[in-house]
Amino acid sequence: MPRRKGREGAEAGRRKIRVVPGIGTLLLSLVLLAGCGEETTPPPAVPPPSSDTSLKDPSQDLPPPPPQAPEPGAGETPSGPEPPPAQTPPQAPPSKPPTPPPEKPSSSPGIIPPAERESILVLVNAEHRLPKGYRPPDLVRVNVRSAWGDERALLRAEAARALEALFRDAQAAGFRPILVSGFRSYELQATLYGNRTDEPHIYSVAPPGASEHQTGLAADILEEGRGMDATFADTPFGKWLAAHAPEYGFVLRYPRGKESVTRVVFEPWHFRYVGREAALEMARTGEVLEEYLARRASAGGGTP
Ligand SMILES: [Zn+2]
Structure with a gap:
Protein backbone atom coordinates (compact mmCIF):
# COMPACT_ATOMS: atom_id res chain seq x y z
CA MET A 1 0.00 0.00 0.00
CA PRO A 2 2.67 2.59 0.74
CA ARG A 3 3.95 2.29 -2.79
CA ARG A 4 0.70 3.64 -4.16
CA LYS A 5 1.44 7.24 -3.50
CA GLY A 6 4.42 7.43 -5.77
CA ARG A 7 2.53 5.93 -8.65
CA GLU A 8 -0.54 7.96 -8.26
CA GLY A 9 0.23 10.72 -10.65
CA ALA A 10 1.42 8.62 -13.52
CA GLU A 11 -1.24 6.00 -13.18
CA ALA A 12 -4.00 8.47 -12.67
CA GLY A 13 -3.05 10.17 -15.86
CA ARG A 14 -2.79 6.96 -17.77
CA ARG A 15 -6.05 5.60 -16.52
CA LYS A 16 -7.93 8.86 -16.51
CA ILE A 17 -9.26 8.12 -13.11
CA ARG A 18 -10.16 10.62 -10.51
CA VAL A 19 -7.81 9.87 -7.69
CA VAL A 20 -8.87 12.06 -4.86
CA PRO A 21 -12.52 12.82 -4.58
CA GLY A 22 -13.37 16.12 -2.99
CA ILE A 23 -14.32 16.18 0.61
CA GLY A 24 -17.87 16.99 -0.34
CA THR A 25 -18.04 13.87 -2.44
CA LEU A 26 -16.55 11.90 0.39
CA LEU A 27 -19.14 13.07 2.82
CA LEU A 28 -21.92 12.46 0.36
CA SER A 29 -20.62 9.01 -0.34
CA LEU A 30 -20.41 8.32 3.33
CA VAL A 31 -23.98 9.24 3.87
CA LEU A 32 -25.08 7.16 0.96
CA LEU A 33 -22.89 4.17 1.49
CA ALA A 34 -24.09 3.04 4.78
CA GLY A 35 -27.11 0.86 4.61
CA CYS A 36 -27.40 -2.65 3.85
CA GLY A 37 -26.88 -0.63 2.61
CA GLU A 38 -25.47 1.78 0.25
CA GLU A 39 -28.61 3.10 -1.05
CA THR A 40 -28.11 5.74 -3.60
CA THR A 41 -24.85 6.24 -5.31
CA PRO A 42 -21.93 4.27 -6.48
CA PRO A 43 -18.49 5.32 -5.39
CA PRO A 44 -17.37 8.63 -6.77
CA ALA A 45 -15.07 7.13 -9.34
CA VAL A 46 -14.59 3.80 -10.92
CA PRO A 47 -11.22 2.56 -9.84
CA PRO A 48 -9.20 -0.12 -11.54
CA PRO A 49 -9.78 -3.78 -10.91
CA SER A 50 -8.95 -4.85 -7.43
CA SER A 51 -6.08 -6.92 -8.65
CA ASP A 52 -4.39 -3.69 -9.56
CA THR A 53 -2.95 -1.46 -6.98
CA SER A 54 -5.64 0.88 -5.91
CA LEU A 55 -4.89 4.44 -6.66
CA LYS A 56 -6.30 5.91 -3.61
CA ASP A 57 -5.35 5.76 -0.06
CA PRO A 58 -7.90 3.52 1.57
CA SER A 59 -8.08 5.87 4.46
CA GLN A 60 -9.82 8.27 2.16
CA ASP A 61 -12.79 6.00 2.12
CA LEU A 62 -13.27 6.69 5.74
CA PRO A 63 -14.79 9.93 6.72
CA PRO A 64 -13.57 12.23 9.38
CA PRO A 65 -15.23 11.31 12.61
CA PRO A 66 -18.56 12.99 12.98
CA PRO A 67 -18.55 15.82 15.46
CA GLN A 68 -20.05 14.03 18.37
CA ALA A 69 -20.32 10.50 17.15
CA PRO A 70 -20.52 8.41 20.25
CA GLU A 71 -18.57 5.24 20.10
CA PRO A 72 -21.21 2.55 19.83
CA GLY A 73 -21.52 1.17 23.26
CA ALA A 74 -20.53 -2.22 24.42
CA GLY A 75 -21.32 -3.24 20.95
CA GLU A 76 -24.52 -5.09 20.85
CA THR A 77 -26.97 -2.27 21.19
CA PRO A 78 -26.57 0.64 18.87
CA SER A 79 -26.72 3.94 20.50
CA GLY A 80 -30.21 5.16 20.34
CA PRO A 81 -32.75 6.77 22.46
CA GLU A 82 -32.76 5.28 25.87
CA PRO A 83 -35.86 3.20 26.34
CA PRO A 84 -38.01 4.67 28.99
CA PRO A 85 -37.08 2.97 32.21
CA ALA A 86 -39.68 0.47 33.21
CA GLN A 87 -40.75 1.91 36.46
CA THR A 88 -42.70 0.03 38.96
CA PRO A 89 -45.87 1.93 39.54
CA PRO A 90 -45.81 3.45 42.96
CA GLN A 91 -49.20 1.94 43.76
CA ALA A 92 -48.51 -1.51 42.40
CA PRO A 93 -50.95 -4.09 43.64
CA PRO A 94 -49.42 -5.92 46.56
CA SER A 95 -50.41 -9.26 45.10
CA LYS A 96 -47.89 -8.85 42.30
CA PRO A 97 -44.21 -8.86 43.06
CA PRO A 98 -42.55 -5.87 41.45
CA THR A 99 -41.29 -6.63 37.99
CA PRO A 100 -37.62 -5.95 37.58
CA PRO A 101 -37.03 -3.44 34.81
CA PRO A 102 -36.02 -5.15 31.60
CA GLU A 103 -32.45 -4.54 30.63
CA LYS A 104 -33.34 -3.96 27.02
CA PRO A 105 -36.45 -3.11 25.07
CA SER A 106 -38.64 -6.08 24.27
CA SER A 107 -37.48 -5.98 20.67
CA SER A 108 -33.85 -6.04 21.69
CA PRO A 109 -31.72 -8.04 19.30
CA GLY A 110 -30.01 -11.24 20.16
CA ILE A 111 -26.37 -11.94 19.52
CA ILE A 112 -25.72 -14.85 17.18
CA PRO A 113 -23.95 -17.66 19.05
CA PRO A 114 -20.36 -18.34 17.99
CA ALA A 115 -21.21 -21.78 16.63
CA GLU A 116 -23.60 -20.28 14.08
CA ARG A 117 -21.61 -17.34 12.87
CA GLU A 118 -19.75 -19.17 10.13
CA SER A 119 -22.75 -21.03 8.77
CA ILE A 120 -23.35 -20.29 5.11
CA LEU A 121 -26.99 -19.84 6.11
CA VAL A 122 -26.31 -17.55 9.06
CA LEU A 123 -29.15 -15.11 9.59
CA VAL A 124 -28.09 -11.57 10.35
CA ASN A 125 -30.80 -8.96 10.64
CA ALA A 126 -32.33 -6.51 13.06
CA GLU A 127 -33.07 -9.25 15.57
CA HIS A 128 -29.95 -11.38 15.08
CA ARG A 129 -26.72 -9.50 15.28
CA LEU A 130 -23.01 -10.09 15.16
CA PRO A 131 -20.89 -8.75 17.98
CA LYS A 132 -18.38 -5.97 17.82
CA GLY A 133 -15.04 -7.26 16.69
CA TYR A 134 -16.37 -10.34 14.92
CA ARG A 135 -14.72 -11.13 11.58
CA PRO A 136 -15.17 -14.28 9.56
CA PRO A 137 -12.00 -16.35 9.48
CA ASP A 138 -11.59 -16.96 5.76
CA LEU A 139 -11.90 -13.58 4.09
CA VAL A 140 -10.15 -13.36 0.73
CA ARG A 141 -9.87 -10.68 -1.90
CA VAL A 142 -12.39 -11.20 -4.66
CA ASN A 143 -10.75 -11.13 -8.05
CA VAL A 144 -13.30 -8.92 -9.74
CA ARG A 145 -13.59 -5.27 -10.53
CA SER A 146 -14.33 -3.57 -7.25
CA ALA A 147 -15.19 -0.07 -6.25
CA TRP A 148 -13.02 0.23 -3.19
CA GLY A 149 -9.49 -0.89 -2.60
CA ASP A 150 -10.03 -1.72 1.03
CA GLU A 151 -11.70 -4.52 2.96
CA ARG A 152 -14.90 -4.07 1.04
CA ALA A 153 -13.28 -6.07 -1.76
CA LEU A 154 -13.15 -9.12 0.54
CA GLN A 171 -19.24 -10.06 -18.54
CA ALA A 172 -19.64 -12.74 -21.17
CA ALA A 173 -23.27 -11.67 -21.43
CA GLY A 174 -22.13 -8.13 -22.19
CA PHE A 175 -22.47 -6.47 -18.79
CA ARG A 176 -19.91 -4.52 -16.80
CA PRO A 177 -20.46 -5.64 -13.23
CA ILE A 178 -18.69 -4.02 -10.31
CA LEU A 179 -18.49 -5.10 -6.68
CA VAL A 180 -19.32 -2.14 -4.52
CA SER A 181 -19.21 -3.67 -1.05
CA GLY A 182 -18.40 -7.15 0.09
CA PHE A 183 -17.20 -7.47 3.66
CA ARG A 184 -17.72 -4.61 6.04
CA SER A 185 -16.44 -4.72 9.58
CA TYR A 186 -18.56 -3.86 12.58
CA GLU A 187 -16.36 -0.83 13.03
CA LEU A 188 -16.86 0.40 9.46
CA GLN A 189 -20.60 -0.14 9.77
CA ALA A 190 -20.57 1.88 12.98
CA THR A 191 -18.79 4.67 11.14
CA LEU A 192 -21.29 4.55 8.31
CA TYR A 193 -24.16 4.49 10.75
CA GLY A 194 -22.72 7.59 12.31
CA ASN A 195 -24.49 9.31 15.08
CA ARG A 196 -27.99 8.35 14.09
CA THR A 197 -30.16 8.11 17.08
CA ASP A 198 -33.17 6.49 15.54
CA GLU A 199 -33.58 2.91 14.48
CA PRO A 200 -36.61 2.71 12.25
CA HIS A 201 -38.52 -0.52 11.94
CA ILE A 202 -37.58 -0.78 8.29
CA TYR A 203 -34.24 0.70 7.54
CA SER A 204 -31.91 1.50 4.69
CA VAL A 205 -28.86 1.84 6.90
CA ALA A 206 -28.12 -1.16 9.05
CA PRO A 207 -26.95 -0.51 12.58
CA PRO A 208 -23.56 -2.02 13.39
CA GLY A 209 -23.91 -5.72 14.05
CA ALA A 210 -27.08 -5.95 11.97
CA SER A 211 -25.41 -5.69 8.57
CA GLU A 212 -25.06 -8.85 6.53
CA HIS A 213 -21.87 -7.44 5.12
CA GLN A 214 -20.15 -8.34 8.37
CA THR A 215 -20.62 -12.03 7.51
CA GLY A 216 -18.44 -11.76 4.42
CA LEU A 217 -21.28 -13.42 2.50
CA ALA A 218 -23.07 -10.36 1.12
CA ALA A 219 -22.18 -8.42 -1.99
CA ASP A 220 -23.53 -5.17 -3.33
CA ILE A 221 -23.32 -5.49 -7.09
CA LEU A 222 -23.94 -2.77 -9.63
CA GLU A 223 -23.05 -2.09 -13.20
CA GLU A 224 -20.47 0.59 -13.82
CA GLY A 225 -22.02 3.99 -14.01
CA ARG A 226 -25.15 2.98 -12.16
CA GLY A 227 -26.34 4.53 -8.94
CA MET A 228 -27.72 2.67 -6.00
CA ASP A 229 -31.39 3.20 -6.41
CA ALA A 230 -34.39 1.01 -6.91
CA THR A 231 -34.44 1.60 -10.66
CA PHE A 232 -31.40 -0.64 -10.96
CA ALA A 233 -33.89 -3.47 -10.77
CA ASP A 234 -35.34 -2.42 -14.11
CA THR A 235 -32.05 -2.30 -16.00
CA PRO A 236 -30.99 -5.23 -18.14
CA PHE A 237 -28.20 -6.12 -15.73
CA GLY A 238 -30.45 -5.74 -12.70
CA LYS A 239 -32.87 -8.18 -14.28
CA TRP A 240 -30.08 -10.54 -15.30
CA LEU A 241 -28.72 -10.57 -11.76
CA ALA A 242 -32.05 -11.25 -10.13
CA ALA A 243 -32.71 -14.08 -12.54
CA HIS A 244 -29.29 -15.73 -12.57
CA ALA A 245 -27.73 -15.07 -9.18
CA PRO A 246 -29.27 -18.21 -7.63
CA GLU A 247 -27.37 -20.37 -10.12
CA TYR A 248 -24.22 -19.12 -8.39
CA GLY A 249 -25.60 -19.47 -4.88
CA PHE A 250 -26.66 -15.84 -4.39
CA VAL A 251 -30.13 -14.54 -3.61
CA LEU A 252 -31.60 -11.10 -3.86
CA ARG A 253 -31.78 -10.59 -0.14
CA TYR A 254 -34.10 -7.62 0.23
CA PRO A 255 -36.76 -7.92 -2.47
CA ARG A 256 -39.64 -5.58 -2.99
CA GLY A 257 -42.71 -6.62 -1.03
CA LYS A 258 -40.80 -8.42 1.72
CA GLU A 259 -39.81 -5.35 3.69
CA SER A 260 -41.96 -6.30 6.65
CA VAL A 261 -40.07 -9.58 6.92
CA THR A 262 -36.53 -8.44 6.21
CA ARG A 263 -36.97 -5.02 7.82
CA VAL A 264 -34.78 -3.61 5.07
CA VAL A 265 -35.88 -1.47 2.15
CA PHE A 266 -35.86 -2.92 -1.37
CA GLU A 267 -32.24 -3.19 -2.45
CA PRO A 268 -31.90 -4.68 -5.92
CA TRP A 269 -28.09 -4.57 -5.68
CA HIS A 270 -27.65 -6.52 -2.43
CA PHE A 271 -27.05 -10.23 -2.92
CA ARG A 272 -26.34 -12.80 -0.27
CA TYR A 273 -24.45 -16.03 -0.73
CA VAL A 274 -26.37 -18.96 0.74
CA GLY A 275 -25.05 -21.75 -1.47
CA ARG A 276 -26.55 -22.99 -4.70
CA GLU A 277 -29.03 -25.46 -3.26
CA ALA A 278 -30.65 -23.00 -0.87
CA ALA A 279 -30.54 -20.19 -3.41
CA LEU A 280 -32.31 -22.23 -6.06
CA GLU A 281 -34.94 -23.34 -3.60
CA MET A 282 -35.54 -19.81 -2.37
CA ALA A 283 -35.83 -18.65 -5.97
CA ARG A 284 -38.40 -21.37 -6.58
CA THR A 285 -40.48 -20.66 -3.48
CA GLY A 286 -40.07 -16.90 -3.41
CA GLU A 287 -39.00 -17.04 0.21
CA VAL A 288 -36.52 -14.67 1.76
CA LEU A 289 -33.91 -16.09 4.10
CA GLU A 290 -36.00 -15.49 7.22
CA GLU A 291 -38.90 -17.44 5.71
CA TYR A 292 -36.72 -20.19 4.30
CA LEU A 293 -35.02 -20.82 7.63
CA ALA A 294 -38.29 -20.68 9.56
CA ARG A 295 -39.83 -23.29 7.28
CA ARG A 296 -36.81 -25.53 7.57
CA ALA A 297 -36.85 -25.24 11.33
CA SER A 298 -40.55 -25.98 11.59
CA ALA A 299 -40.11 -28.96 9.29
CA GLY A 300 -37.38 -30.25 11.54
CA GLY A 301 -34.89 -29.67 8.81
CA GLY A 302 -32.32 -28.30 11.15
CA THR A 303 -31.31 -24.88 12.26
CA PRO A 304 -29.15 -22.38 10.52
ZN1 LIG B 1 -25.55 -4.41 0.86
Missing part, protein backbone atom coordinates in the same frame (compact mmCIF):
# COMPACT_ATOMS: atom_id res chain seq x y z
CA LEU A 155 -15.57 -12.00 0.87
CA ARG A 156 -15.42 -15.38 2.50
CA ALA A 157 -13.60 -17.80 0.24
CA GLU A 158 -16.57 -19.82 -0.94
CA ALA A 159 -18.61 -16.72 -1.72
CA ALA A 160 -15.64 -15.10 -3.44
CA ARG A 161 -15.23 -18.00 -5.85
CA ALA A 162 -18.95 -17.98 -6.60
CA LEU A 163 -18.98 -14.24 -7.22
CA GLU A 164 -16.03 -14.51 -9.57
CA ALA A 165 -17.94 -17.07 -11.62
CA LEU A 166 -21.00 -14.85 -11.64
CA PHE A 167 -18.96 -11.87 -12.80
CA ARG A 168 -17.29 -13.89 -15.55
CA ASP A 169 -20.62 -14.95 -16.94
CA ALA A 170 -22.12 -11.50 -16.56
